Amino acid sequence: VKLNSSSGLLFYVAGERGSSMALFVSNGRFVFLVEVGRRRLRIRSKDKYRDRRWHTVFFSRDQSRAQLVIDGLRAQGAAVATTGLFVAQTPLYVGGLPAGKAKAHIPAASASSFDGCLRNLQLDGRPLGPPSRTFGVTPCYEGALESGVFFTADGGSIALADAVMTEQDLEVTLEVRPRSASGLIFHIGTRRSHHLLLYMEETKVTVRAGAGADEFSASVTCPALCDGQWHTIAVTKWKNVIQVDVDAEGNHTVGPSQPPAPSTRATFSLGGLPETDKASTGLLLPPLPHYVGCVRSLQINQRHVDLPRAGTARGSVGLKGCPVL
Numbered sequence: 001v002k003l004n005s006s007s008g009l010l011f012y013v014a015g016e017r018g019s020s021m022a023l024f025v026s027n028g029r030f031v032f033l034v035e036v037g038r039r040r041l042r043i044r045s046k047d048k049y050r051d052r053r054w055h056t057v058f059f060s061r062d063q064s065r066a067q068l069v070i071d072g073l074r075a076q077g078a079a080v081a082t083t084g085l086f087v088a089q090t091p092l093y094v095g096g097l098p099a100g101k102a103k104a105h106i107p108a109a110s111a112s113s114f115d116g117c118l119r120n121l122q123l124d125g126r127p128l129g130p131p132s133r134t135f136g137v138t139p140c141y142e143g144a145l146e147s148g149v150f151f152t153a154d155g156g157s158i159a160l161a162d163a164v165m166t167e168q169d170l171e172v173t174l175e176v177r178p179r180s181a182s183g184l185i186f187h188i189g190t191r192r193s194h195h196l197l198l199y200m201e202e203t204k205v206t207v208r209a210g211a212g213a214d215e216f217s218a219s220v221t222c223p224a225l226c227d228g229q230w231h232t233i234a235v236t237k238w239k240n241v242i243q244v245d246v247d248a249e250g251n252h253t254v255g256p257s258q259p260p261a262p263s264t265r266a267t268f269s270l271g272g273l274p275e276t277d278k279a280s281t282g283l284l285l286p287p288l289p290h291y292v293g294c295v296r297s298l299q300i301n302q303r304h305v306d307l308p309r310a311g312t313a314r315g316s317v318g319l320k321g322c323p324v325l
Contacts, residue, residue: 001057001118002140003028003050007107008114010057012093023059023068024110025049032059032068033106043068054117094121094128095137115320138318145321148296149307151271153180155290156315158307160268163300164188166195167263170237174298176291177322178226183291185233187269195266198235198244199288200225207235207244209255216255220246226293228325270295270307271317294322 001010003025011023015036022033028048034041043066049055058069067074093101096113117140121128131137138152149158164170166188176185181202188196198207203224208217225231225246234245243252272290298305305311308319 001049001116002052002054003116004052005115006048006050007109007112008116009096009106009111010094010114010118011059012097012101014089016089021061022106023057024106025114026107026110030057030068030070031110032066034061034066041066045070054119091132092123092128094118094131096135134315136313136317136319138316141323144324146324148175148177148294148322149270150294150318150322151291152316152318153292154316155272156313156317157272157290158270158311158313158317160270160300160305160311162265163268163305164195164266165263166190166266167261169239170196171234171301172198172236172299173232173234175230175232175296176225176293177228177230177295177325178291178293180289180292181224181226182289183293184272184288185270185291185295187273188266189269190264190266196235196237196242198233200291205233205244205246207242209237209242214256214258216240216242216253218242218244218251218253220244220249220251222246222249230296268300270298270311272315296322 005025006028007025009022009024010030012020013022014020017037019036020033021035022031024031024033026044028050030045030049032043034043043059045068047070049070055071058067060067095118097111113136119140134154134156136156138150151157170188172186174185178200182200185198185200187198196207196209198205200206204219204221205225206217206219208215210216231247232245234243234250236243236245240255240257241252242255243250270291295307298307313319
């Protein structure tokens with residue numbers, strides 16, 4: 001474990017009849033909390049470990065005993081005043097918990113997501129396999145970060161629910177620094193259809209609107225954007241006209257006239273689409289990979305969007321910043 005903050009949840013698993021085990025950080029100290037029946041045991045390290053160095057943490061409960069060992073030194077061992085078995089129930093949570101899952105006796109600051117790095121996770125002496133689901137988890141970076149959000153090669157997205165009205169004029173601007181030449185930058189749509197999407201294919205950036213026979217698009221051909229530099233992209237839609245601008249280059253297309261239609265709220269998905277959303281929208285032709293790289297300075301209709309706070313991250317998305325190149 002390498003801590004980048006003084007509080008956060010490292011591990012949590014619930015058992016039968018309200019029992020649980022949790023390892024978290026509180027004020028820089030490791031805390032192992034065991035609850036079986038109405039009995040509760042808290043083991044806390046004497047030293048603080050917010051030094052941004054790697055530490056080996058071992059914690060266990062064996063029938064009536066629990067222990068916490070850090071870097072080979074036992075922080076504390078104690079007896080649990082019960083011999084009842086702890087039967088773990090999946091899932092096991094590593095690095096954070098969904099809202100409302102944590103027990104009330106875990107401090108609020110410690111129940112939040114862990115900020116730092118984890119490696120070599122083992123359960124009962126065996127390496128833990130790949131997670132079934134991830135939320136906002138990124139590879140561990142040793143270097144500096146700058147402002148923005150980072151979409152890794154493992155795939156991820158940020159969803160802004162009900163962020164756009166489909167039948168109204170729209171203006172979206174953002175800065176991108178891709179690490180891959182192709183990918184879906186954003187998608188705007190409802191569960192029944194897609195409304196607007198922006199994607200890269202090698203040296204071409206395309207915005208696409210409508211669906212089926214009413215679909216139309218505009219593209220800009222430019223040098224590959226994955227050159228380590230930030231690039232500004234602007235997408236504008238006025239009724240049946242769409243325009244895309246990439247840095248100093250731009251292009252627009254006039255699509256088929258559309259009869260008036262009721263406006264509905266649509267979700268703005270940045271960086272890709274989860275598999276469930278791909279199926280529900282009947283997307284995408286051609287199939288598009290997820291976006292890999294950094295995004296910052298997103299504005300929708302000239303309003304800045306604070307992505308870490310406003311959006312819901314799925315998959316491997318770094319909300320703390322972008323690795324400096």
